[in-house]
Amino acid sequence: MIESTLPRVFTNALDKLSAQGERYFGHPETVIEPLALADREAAQVLRARLRTGGSTGRHIFVKVFKPRGPSADDWHFMRARLMNDFAMTSEVHDALNGYSDLAAVRPIACLPDDLILVTEEAPGEPFDSMLERHAVWQPDNRTLNGLLHIAGRVGAWLRAFQGIRRLDRRITIDDMREYLDVRLKRLVSSPKGGFCELRRKSVLSYFDAISRDVVRADLSEVLVHGDIAPSNILVDGRGPGPRIVVIDFAMTCTGGMFFDVARLFTQFDFLKAKPKFRPHIVARLQTALLAGFNPALRPSDPLFKLFELQHVICHVANLSLNPAPPIARLYNLYQLHRHHRWLRQRAA
Numbered sequence: 001m002i003e004s005t006l007p008r009v010f011t012n013a014l015d016k017l018s019a020q021g022e023r024y025f026g027h028p029e030t031v032i033e034p035l036a037l038a039d040r041e042a043a044q045v046l047r048a049r050l051r052t053g054g055s056t057g058r059h060i061f062v063k064v065f066k067p068r069g070p071s072a073d074d075w076h077f078m079r080a081r082l083m084n085d086f087a088m089t090s091e092v093h094d095a096l097n098g099y100s101d102l103a104a105v106r107p108i109a110c111l112p113d114d115l116i117l118v119t120e121e122a123p124g125e126p127f128d129s130m131l132e133r134h135a136v137w138q139p140d141n142r143t144l145n146g147l148l149h150i151a152g153r154v155g156a157w158l159r160a161f162q163g164i165r166r167l168d169r170r171i172t173i174d175d176m177r178e179y180l181d182v183r184l185k186r187l188v189s190s191p192k193g194g195f196c197e198l199r200r201k202s203v204l205s206y207f208d209a210i211s212r213d214v215v216r217a218d219l220s221e222v223l224v225h226g227d228i229a230p231s232n233i234l235v236d237g238r239g240p241g242p243r244i245v246v247i248d249f250a251m252t253c254t255g256g257m258f259f260d261v262a263r264l265f266t267q268f269d270f271l272k273a274k275p276k277f278r279p280h281i282v283a284r285l286q287t288a289l290l291a292g293f294n295p296a297l298r299p300s301d302p303l304f305k306l307f308e309l310q311h312v313i314c315h316v317a318n319l320s321l322n323p324a325p326p327i328a329r330l331y332n333l334y335q336l337h338r339h340h341r342w343l344r345q346r347a348a
Helices: 008-019 021-025 072-098 127-134 141-162 173-189 197-211 259-273 279-293 302-321 326-346
Strands: 030-039 043-052 055-065 102-104 107-111 116-120 221-224 233-236 243-246 253-256
Touching: 008 021, 008 030, 008 043, 008 055, 008 107, 008 116, 021 030, 021 043, 021 107, 055 072, 072 102, 072 107, 072 116, 072 141, 102 141, 127 141, 127 233, 141 221, 141 233, 141 243, 141 259, 141 279, 173 197, 173 302, 197 302, 197 326, 259 279, 259 302, 259 326, 302 326
Parallel strands: 102 243
Antiparallel strands: 030 043, 043 055, 055 116, 107 116, 221 253, 233 243
């Protein structure tokens, strides 16, 4: 049984949660039954069944964050990220309560000294799984239209998310350029980076040329999810229409209004490296995403292009500098080839 192999940090956490059942779950008689444990890069996640007063209709996730290293600074960094995750999840969940089809996962508890976050299990299928099942090869019109509608509602979720807070500040092009150049210099300095100084300068020249056309109104500072990806989007199809639920707010901060939508746009584009995803199908998903976010937004808008460039460079850095398992290595090399070709076309 999973109870016998559960790490002590989880058994201690479940004891604490059960002892304070009234506070966290609204019932003093609380039993938490562990079901499955997943080990991820930044955290271990336990799925558990919640029993309160005889009821067995709820499931929860207990997430233990992993510090990046053994030092006290690493631990404090992760503790701050955990607390930000809980605070932002609470704020977004409450702010989206007025929407019938846009939501965030419901937070339950935060145990910062144990690096533990507890959330309710949200219904729905991860959007990446849905795309892998339904968007491949040539989906029929009904299936494709359903996926396009979902992509549009994801864009609408991002727009609603940005409206949660009003920030009377602006981002700067100089800060964006510095952020980009830090990553370019890291690629140039590493033998694994596959980047030369001439390539770095050509990318920065492209950035400078595009940035001259950015309009001031587009530089408004807004809430940024920071890690938006199809895997962090759940699609609940139980109602009359799909309900979009977003999870994982650990990296939420503030930034540019096109940061999240450009990141998801590029995540869709990465699917084109897989033969089973037809480029014209992916392009329609990208168009639907932008239309749901803002019907006037185009991929050619200067600030959008700058954020797209930033996300591609970040992906290049991730693939180049972080070792991959043997099975994924060939695929990563192909993705890098596509990214370098993309960069050459724009920074020629």
